[in-house]
Amino acid sequence: MAEQFGSFTASELYCPKCRSAQPVRERLLLVLPTGELYEFLCSRCATSLGKRTVTGPAVAAPARPQPGPRPRSPQGRGRPRGLLAG
Ligand SMILES: [Zn+2]
Secondary structure (H helix, E strand, C coil), rough: CCCCCCCCCCCCCECCCCCCCEHHHHHHHHCCCCEEEEEEEEEECEEEEEEEEECCCCCCCCCCCCCCCCCCCCCCCCCCCCCCCC
């Protein structure tokens, strides 16, 4: 088995139930306005080994498309009001 854990996560934590260091799984618990709360679970017995809060970018501005020039309909504005009573 090739270990492909990222360097930004704790790959192993001590599990009191397994009585040894076990590889952990990250589980998203809550999404907070300030970040995300993850929980570390033992990949062997699924015991909660710890939590951590990952603070993301403060403001994630959604990329919205620029309003381009709209093609105008070639309708003239003049109304035929030509009922000349005379
Ligand atoms: Zn365990």
